[in-house]
Amino acid sequence: MWKLKRPGSRLSSSPVVLLIVFVILAIIPSLLKNPYQLRVLTIIAIFIAFTYAANIIFGESRQLFLCMSAISGIAAYTSAILSIELGLNPWLTILIGIAFSTAVGSLLSYVSVSRGLGVIFVAIVTLAFTLIFENTILGLRSITMGETGLVVPTLWWPLEGLFGRRLASYYVILAYSAIVALIYFMLIHSKFGMALKAIRSDNVSAEVIGIDVTKHQVMAVALGSSILGMGGSLYAYYQGMASPGVFSPLMDITIFLMLILGGFGAPIGPIVGAVFIILIQELTRGLGQLTMTFFGGLLVVLILIFREGIASIFDKVATYVYYSKRS
Amino acid sequence: MIEVLIDGILFGLQLALLAVGLVLIFGLGGVLNLAHGEFVIITGITAGMLSSLGVNILISITTGVLLAGVAGVAMDRTLLRPVYKLSGEMEILVGLFLTLGLAAAIDGVIAYLFPGLHFSINVPVEAISFFGLAFRPSSLIAGLVAVISLLLLLFFLRNTTTGKAIRAILQNQTGARLCGINVDNIRTLVFLLGGIMAGLAGVAQGLSSSVDPGAGLELTSLALIVSVVGGVRSVYGAIIAGLLLGIVNAVVSYLVGTYLALIILLVVVIGVVLFKPSGLFARSV
Numbered sequence: 124m125w126k127l128k129r130p131g132s133r134l135s136s137s138p139v140v141l142l143i144v145f146v147i148l149a150i151i152p153s154l155l156k157n158p159y160q161l162r163v164l165t166i167i168a169i170f171i172a173f174t175y176a177a178n179i180i181f182g183e184s185r186q187l188f189l190c191m192s193a194i195s196g197i198a199a200y201t202s203a204i205l206s207i208e209l210g211l212n213p214w215l216t217i218l219i220g221i222a223f224s225t226a227v228g229s230l231l232s233y234v235s236v237s238r239g240l241g242v243i244f245v246a247i248v249t250l251a252f253t254l255i256f257e258n259t260i261l262g263l264r265s266i267t268m269g270e271t272g273l274v275v276p277t278l279w280w281p282l283e284g285l286f287g288r289r290l291a292s293y294y295v296i297l298a299y300s301a302i303v304a305l306i307y308f309m310l311i312h313s314k315f316g317m318a319l320k321a322i323r324s325d326n327v328s329a330e331v332i333g334i335d336v337t338k339h340q341v342m343a344v345a346l347g348s349s350i351l352g353m354g355g356s357l358y359a360y361y362q363g364m365a366s367p368g369v370f371s372p373l374m375d376i377t378i379f380l381m382l383i384l385g386g387f388g389a390p391i392g393p394i395v396g397a398v399f400i401i402l403i404q405e406l407t408r409g410l411g412q413l414t415m416t417f418f419g420g421l422l423v424v425l426i427l428i429f430r431e432g433i434a435s436i437f438d439k440v441a442t443y444v445y446y447s448k449r450s
Numbered sequence: 451m452i453e454v455l456i457d458g459i460l461f462g463l464q465l466a467l468l469a470v471g472l473v474l475i476f477g478l479g480g481v482l483n484l485a486h487g488e489f490v491i492i493t494g495i496t497a498g499m500l501s502s503l504g505v506n507i508l509i510s511i512t513t514g515v516l517l518a519g520v521a522g523v524a525m526d527r528t529l530l531r532p533v534y535k536l537s538g539e540m541e542i543l544v545g546l547f548l549t550l551g552l553a554a555a556i557d558g559v560i561a562y563l564f565p566g567l568h569f570s571i572n573v574p575v576e577a578i579s580f581f582g583l584a585f586r587p588s589s590l591i592a593g594l595v596a597v598i599s600l601l602l603l604l605f606f607l608r609n610t611t612t613g614k615a616i617r618a619i620l621q622n623q624t625g626a627r628l629c630g631i632n633v634d635n636i637r638t639l640v641f642l643l644g645g646i647m648a649g650l651a652g653v654a655q656g657l658s659s660s661v662d663p664g665a666g667l668e669l670t671s672l673a674l675i676v677s678v679v680g681g682v683r684s685v686y687g688a689i690i691a692g693l694l695l696g697i698v699n700a701v702v703s704y705l706v707g708t709y710l711a712l713i714i715l716l717v718v719v720i721g722v723v724l725f726k727p728s729g730l731f732a733r734s735v
Contacts, residue, residue: 187543234724242542243482243682244723247674251716254671258716262709372667376554379547412561419554426547427532 136390138308144394145301149294158289165293165361167401169354172300173374174381174393175307176350181379182387183311183319184343186232187242189375190249193256194348195355196370198224202356203275203365204266213278213360221352228348229341236340253372260367272366275359292361299357303350308390310346319343373415377404380418383425386435454704455697460589462696463596464654468669469676469688470603471647475522477620477683478633478640481530481545485553487669489518489645491560493652494661498569507573515649522645525552526638534637553666560663570660571653592657599650600689603643607685616640620683648673675719681728 148168155161173191180188188194198220205216231252235245260267267273280291310316318339321329330336359365377400385396403421407414468490475483493514500510529552533545573588607613615636618626627633651669655661676695680687695715703711 185539187546238724238727240723240727242539243546244678244727246482246546247678248720248723250671251675251719254668255713255716258709258712262707262713373554376550383547412558412565414558415561416555416558419551419556419558422551422554423529423548426544426551 138390141304141308141390141394144391145297145304148297152290152293161289161293163401163405165296167397168293168296168300169358169361170378170381170397170401171394172303172350172354173378174385174397175300175303176347176354177378177382178387178393179307179310179350180344180347182382183316183323184340184347185242185323186235186340186344187246188228188231188249188344188347189246189372190231190253190256191351191378192370192372192374193253194224194228195351195358195374196256196260196365196367197227197355198352199355199359199365199370200260200267200273203273203359206276207273208266213276217353217356217360220356221349224352224355225345225349228351229345232341232344233337236337253375257367257371260370267365267367270367272364272368274364277363278360296357296361299353304390304394306346306350307393311388311390315339315342376418376422380422380425383422384429389435389438451704454700458697458700459693460593460596460654460658460696461700462693463593463600464651464658464692465672465676465696466600466689466692467596467647467651467654468673469680469692470600470685471644471651472673473677473680473682473685473688474616474640474647475644476677478616478637479526479530479534479545480541481533481549482542482674483525483644484546484549484670485525485556485666486644486648486673487666487671488553488556488560489521489648490652490655490669491661491663491666492521492556493518493649494571494656495560495564495569495663497571497653498656498661501571507571511571511653515646515653518649518652519642519645522641522643522648523638525549526641553670557664557666560666564663568660568662569656571656573657589658592654595650595657596654599647603647604685604689612636612639675715678719679722 148164151164152161155164173195177191180186180191198217200220201223202213202216202220205211205219206213211219231249235248240248261269278292280288280295282294283291285291286294311320318329318334321332321334322336322339326336355370358369362369381393381396381400383396384399385392385394400418403417404414407417410417468486471489472483472486475481475486495514496517497510497514500513501507529548530545533541533548536544571588573591605613607617615626615631616639618629618631619633619636623633652661676692677688679695680689680691695718698718699711699715702714706714
């Protein structure tokens with residue numbers, strides 16, 4: 124399970140396919156009629172980046188971080204608080220937010236890797252961290268406004284004059300997730316990515332052949348955390364507020380769903396997963412709280428019978444077409 | 451201050467009940483049950499609803515507890531079957547994701563059916579005065595329920611053949627299998643026990659305060675915290691850690707407030723995981 128075994132066609136990891144998908148995502152807004160649809164598309168773009176981050180942290184480096192919501196929430200709240208309290212330029216606060224979440228993520232990874240914690244203990248430590256984050260946000264009511272959330276100043280999006288606010292923010296966020304996808308693609312084909320793969324299959328042998336396991340694991344999480352941080356801050360500025368309801372454990376479940384649905388290790392996977400899950404989420408909005416039940420059930424079904432993800436189905440179909448043409 | 455201590459002990463007993471079930475299930479099933487808090491809530495809601503409908507209180511409590519036990523068995527017999535075929539890291543990961551999905555699914559249904567409601571089990575007895583301190587009798591009953599069930603559990607594990615078999619599997623699964631212990635059946639029994647213990651925690655909570663249907667994940671995390679501090683495979687450890695953390699939590703929240711108390715508790719847990727991963731009170735079962 125979750126091994127990268129893609130014989131024949133490699134449609135799901137082809138850079139051309141990746142490029143085409145992002146071009147399509149860039150064209151879609153001109154076909155949309157109302158701002159609601161554009162909004163959904165923007166959220167899809169953010170979650171594409173989040174899922175790439177999860178794919179780096181869990182998929183590539185096999186560290187079960189159950190605190191992705193907290194890591195991106197730290198950046199969101201840091202930038203919100205700094206721009207409100209100190210009046211800093213929002214883009215500067217985004218950078219500071221990224222620095223914060225990267226630092227926190229790396230620290231968590233460093234202690235867990237250097238103490239040699241097993242998967243369960245990493246999960247427990249990070250889950251505890253998620254709860255610490257939530258309770259801090261709820262407890263520091265005077266700064267964070269508790270459950271109601273913090274209203275953030277408006278961000279100036281580049282190209283705002285050309286496209287108008289809504290479209291400009293979409294393109295900025297789409298550019299961010301396209302860059303993240305590119306980073307991921309370069310990562311898995313780099314020496315660093317190979318090293319992560321070696322660690323994943325056997326960390327002792329990896330250490331023996333001279334790979335610095337701690338350094339690579341921590342760097343993977345640092346990269347993932349900075350992606351999560353940037354996404355969190357952008358999300359907060361896009362929404363106009365940072366609220367604990369957004370950066371809650373449900374966000375972790377959503378991201379894992381996207382990752383598993385799309386398939387691990389396939390560069391196209393996070394896009395497929397994010398598009399499917401966000402669309403399902405919007406279509407089932409009428410269910411209210413039952414959405415959670417639906418997602419929980421979906422997670423169970425995916426884990427039980429569908430661990431290779433949708434991306435692998437594309438590959439199978441492509442392989443089939445390829446071989447049937449040759450014979 | 452004495453009231454605070456007594457509150458702490460009561461809460462600690464609930465924590466112990468919660469964690470014991472989790473420890474048993476993890477030790478035998480190899481599954482860290484992230485849906486554990488939902489068992490507590492299922493019992494709390496069932497018992498609370500039945501008793502408020504006028505059903506005899508003992509019957510409503512028993513029904514609730516048994517329901518949690520049945521939920522445990524059902525989980526073992528259906529959902530977790532594929533997990534036992536796996537091994538190592540994969541077994542743990544698949545178990546985690548499956549129970550997480552189950553927890554979310556149950557949470558959604560409960561939030562849909564009972565939005566914003568809290569359930570408590572009311573005992574028709576008047577307040578008792580004891581050494582000049584006033585007690586709510588339901589809190590005393592809650593404490594009594596917890597103590598008795600923990601003692602019964604310990605007695606069962608120590609003095610019966612089945613209990614010894616459970617402890618044997620906790621120590622070494624392969625060895626136990628070689629001695630002719632049917633691990634599959636014992637595992638189902640342990641899921642029943644774990645569910646019942648979680649249910650009893652729900653009863654204790656429903657008696658002493660109220661059960662919040664939205665607190666599933668929080669309860670699960672509390673159980674995790676306690677079991678980690680106690681040493682993930684030790685029943686004794688879980689009981690002692692539960693009591694200790696309950697008292698610490700009560701005293702600290704009395705001194706600095708609830709949010710900060712929980713944060714301190716969580717930091718303690720991270721510290722324990724990092725510096726003494728085998729737990730503070732780890733001992734052979």
